[in-house]
Amino acid sequence: MSHVSTTQFPGTWENRIRSFSDRFNPLVVREIRQIVKARSFITVFSLLLIGSWAFSVLGVINQFEQMEYTELGPFFYRVYLVALIGCLMFAIPSNAFFSMAQEFHDRAFEMLAVTTLSPAKIVAGKLQGAVVMMFVYASAVVPFICLSYMLGGLGLIEIITSLCGLMLVAIALTMFAVMMGALSQKPWMEVMNLIILLIVAMTTAGASYSVLIEVVMRSGVELGGAIMGIGCFAVFMVFVALISLGVAQAQLTTTFLPIGYRRNPNVTRNFQHPNSVPPQSTDQQTTSSQQEINQEDLEL
Amino acid sequence: MIDDGAVEPIFDDSPEESGPASSGATSSLPDRSGQSPTLEVRNLHRFFGRLKAVNKVSFKAYPGQVMGFIGPNGAGKTTTMRILATLESPTAGDAFICGDSVVDYPDRVRKRLGFMPxxxxxxxxxxxxxxxxxxARAYGFKGQRRKDAIEHVLVFTELRKLAEKPINTLSKGMSQRLGLGRTLIHDPEVLILDEPAAGLDPRxxxxxxxxxxxxxSELKKTVLISSHILTELGEICDSAVIIEAGEILASGSIKDLLTLRRQSSGRQSHASIxxxxxxxxxxxxxxxxQQPFVSDVSISQQAASFEFEGTQEDQHHLLKSLVNEGFPVIEFRGKVESLEDAFMDLTRGLTQ
Structure with a gap:
C-alpha cells in the first residue's frame, strides 16, 4: 500500500507540536493520552488540587493570629508532602501496574510485540509516562509548597532534598510496579502481584515519610550532606530500577530460542565427540534414536 | 518465555515432497518462475514438552497470493502463525518473510509483516x-508520513466517519476493520490473519x-489466512494448506486440492448429482x-441424489434419457465441490 503524500504546512503550530511529539517514545504519548482521559486521574488530580487549596485557605484562616509568632511552614509542608506521597507512591505505581498488566488482557501485548518497539522501549515508555505524570502531580502542589516556604521555618535545601528523594523513591517504586505488571500474565498473578505491590508501596511510603519528615525536616541538612544523601539514595534506587527493568524486559521478550534449537532438523545430530565414537556405535545410536521416535509417536 | 521442556527434541528425517498438490508430512506449492516467495516456512517444528504442536511444516507463498491455512482446533495453525509473527520461537526449522529469517532477524521481519490475531x-x-x-509511531513513522499513513488506512478500511469514536464502543465488525487497519499501517508485504471473520455478521x-x-489483487500483498468458515475461504483463497495434529496433510491450489480429493477417493471425474x-x-x-457411472442412489418423495463418475457428455445423455423415459424432472444439477469437501475428506478429525 503506497502512502499518498498530502500537502504539508511546515509552519503551523499543529505540525510543530506533532514534530515535537515525534521525539518521544510512542508509549509515552499513548500513556499520557490515556491517563488524562481516565476517570481515576481526573478524580485524584482534582482531589489533590481541591484538597490542597481548601487546606491552605482554611489553615491560613485558622492560624492567622499565630502567623506573626510561629513558623507554620513545616506544618503545612508536611500535609502537602503526605498528599504528594499518596499520589506518587500509590496512584502512579498502581496506574503503571494496571497499564502493564492490561497489555496481557485479550492478547493486546501481541499487537505491541509485533511492532518494531523493543521490550526495553516498551518498559522505558511505561516508566517515562509515569514520570511525566509525577511532574504533573508535583506541579499541582508546587504553589502550595511555595506558600509553606513563605510561612517560614523551612529551608530551600530541605524542600529540594525531600522532593528529590520522594521523586527517586517514586520512580523506583513505579519501575517495580511495571515489573510486577509484566509478571501478571494470568489473572491470578495479577491479583497476587497487586497485593505485593500495595504492601511494598505502603512500606515504602511509611519509610519515606519517616526519613523525609523526621530526619530531613527535624534534623535539618546542609547542602553537602543533602547532595551526598541523595547521591547514595539515587545509586540504590537505580540499582532497584535496573533489576526491575531487566526482569520486565526479559518477561516481554518473545524471541528467546529454545534450548537445543536446530535450524535444519533433517541433519542427524552427533551427540558425542566424533573421535570417541566408533562408526558402528553411531549406527546403533541412530537406531536407538529411531526407536525413541517410534516410542514417542506411540505414546502420543 | 524460554521453552517449556523441549530440551532434546527428536526429529524425523523424512525427505521433503513436492508437486502440484501433495499430501503428507511436508509439501510445497507450485513454484512461480522468476518470483521468490515472500513467505516461506521450512521444516518448522514446535514442541511443548512431548506435545508436537507443529511438526515438519513447510510451505511457500508468493506476492498477490491469498493462502488459506485450515485445520481443526488444536491443529497447530495459530502456533505456526505466531512463529511467523515472531511471537514464539520454533523448536526447530525456520521461516522466512521476504527472505529474512524469523529466528535471526525478528526486527526486520516485523517491519515487513502485519499480524492480526x-x-x-x-x-x-x-x-x-x-x-x-x-x-504508526510504534513502527517509526514520523510527521507527515504518519499522518498520511493514518489517512490512507482510514480511507481503505472506511473508518473515516468513526475516526473520533472511542474504540471500546466499536462493533465487532468495525473492530475487525480497525484491526486490519492497524495491521496495514506500516504497509507490510505479508499479512497473517488469524480467524479474521470469527464472530462477524454476514455483511x-x-x-x-x-x-x-x-x-x-491490487496491492500484491501475500495473505495467509486461517478460518473455520471454509466456504468463505474457498471464495477468497487461491491456494490452501491443510494441517492436522501439527502436520500438513495437503497443500496446493484449491483446484489441485479438489483433484487430490478425487484421487484419494479413487474417482477421476466425479460429481454429486x-x-x-x-x-x-x-x-x-x-x-x-441400472445406468452406467451411477452409484449411491438415494430417493426421497420429490428428490433424488446420486454419485456420477462419467464426463459432462455422459451427464447430458443421462438427463436426456431421464426425460425420454418420462420421469417428471424439474431440476438437475451437479453439486459443486468445495474446499469444505476436500477438508472433510483429507482430515481425519485428529486432535492433540
Missing part, C-alpha cells in the same frame, strides 16, 4: 485515530472478504441403478 485487546480511553497513530464478512481480495422431480418413486431408483 483472532482476538485483540482494545486500549481504554482511546479513539480510532489515536489508536492508529500509536501503532461484515462479505466486506472483510472484499478488503482481503483487494489487498492481494441432485434432482428434483414432481414425483419420485421406486421405479426411478430401479432405473437409475
Amino acid at each position: 483472532d482476538a485483540f485487546g482494545k486500549y481504554p480511553n482511546m479513539n480510532v485515530v489515536e489508536y492508529l497513530d500509536f501503532f 461484515a464478512r462479505v466486506e472483510l472478504r472484499e478488503l482481503i481480495h483487494l489487498l492481494a 441432485e434432482m428434483r422431480l414432481i414425483e419420485a418413486g421406486a421405479e426411478l431408483e430401479k432405473w437409475l441403478v
